[in-house]
Amino acid sequence: xxxxxxxxxxxxxxxxxxxxxxxxxxxxxxxxxxxxxxxxxxxxxxxxxxxxxxxxxxxxxxxxxxxxxxxxxxxxxxxxxxxxxxxxxxxxxxxxxxxxxxxxxxxxxxx
Amino acid sequence: xxxxxxxxxxxxxxxxxxxxxxxxxxxxxxxxxxxxxxxxxxxxxxxxxxxxxxxxxxxxxxxxxxxxxxxxxxxxxxxxxxxxxxxxxxxxxxxxxxxxxxxxxxxxxxxxx
Numbered sequence: 001x002x003x004x005x006x007x008x009x010x011x012x013x014x015x016x017x018x019x020x021x022x023x024x025x026x027x028x029x030x031x032x033x034x035x036x037x038x039x040x041x042x043x044x045x046x047x048x049x050x051x052x053x054x055x056x057x058x059x060x061x062x063x064x065x066x067x068x069x070x071x072x073x074x075x076x077x078x079x080x081x082x083x084x085x086x087x088x089x090x091x092x093x094x095x096x097x098x099x100x101x102x103x104x105x106x107x108x109x110x111x
Numbered sequence: 112x113x114x115x116x117x118x119x120x121x122x123x124x125x126x127x128x129x130x131x132x133x134x135x136x137x138x139x140x141x142x143x144x145x146x147x148x149x150x151x152x153x154x155x156x157x158x159x160x161x162x163x164x165x166x167x168x169x170x171x172x173x174x175x176x177x178x179x180x181x182x183x184x185x186x187x188x189x190x191x192x193x194x195x196x197x198x199x200x201x202x203x204x205x206x207x208x209x210x211x212x213x214x215x216x217x218x219x220x221x222x223x224x
Contacts, residue, residue, distance in 0.1 A: 034212065042217075043215040043217050046212050098156060101156075102153075
């Protein structure tokens with residue numbers, strides 16, 4: 001099956017700086033890559049996703065890039081704010097059904 | 112839409128007791144997923160259903176765990192007998208087939224004493 005690795009496991013940045021989280025996957029058949037944000041005590045919520053036919057996608061301060069050749073994708077958050085502090089999970093999906101989640105990155109934005 | 116609904120939100124039970132967790136997916140969604148989340152193991156997929164039929168239960172830890180989906184609007188995850196190591200947050204999620212977003216419920220925090 002698919003194996004998703006996520007780095008780093010923890011990340012601290014100063015408010016206003018950028019944060020980058022990276023994930024790699026093993027199965028070249030994976031074609032859908034969502035990112036979820038989970039605040040403390042809350043449910044995971046989708047923040048952005050990308051499909052395998054696209055190399056980059058942006059939504060305001062959040063962007064995701066995908067390199068199919070290298071089998072890795074990254075989440076970029078610019079102009080970080082304290083409310084960006086959360087755990088972020090990447091996932092890869094083969095055939096769009098079962099998600100294989102990374103182990104999560106705990107992001108802390110220091111005011 | 113009310114989103115994915117789970118009950119109970121918190122459950123505290125004693126080792127050996129039966130525990131039943133409930134989930135109502137978003138109306139019209141044809142996929143339902145059960146996940147377990149712990150600090151040590153992160154988010155683990157336990158089982159998922161398509162059109163009420165279990166597709167992959169390879170994540171179910173052992174025979175003490177069972178899941179059913181009797182109709183399109185209801186699913187249960189049962190643990191019998193429960194053990195302290197089952198303590199975790201259990202999430203239910205649903206999606207509309209194919210390559211689509213999974214929407215998570217609020218989770219059930221299970222504590223087995």
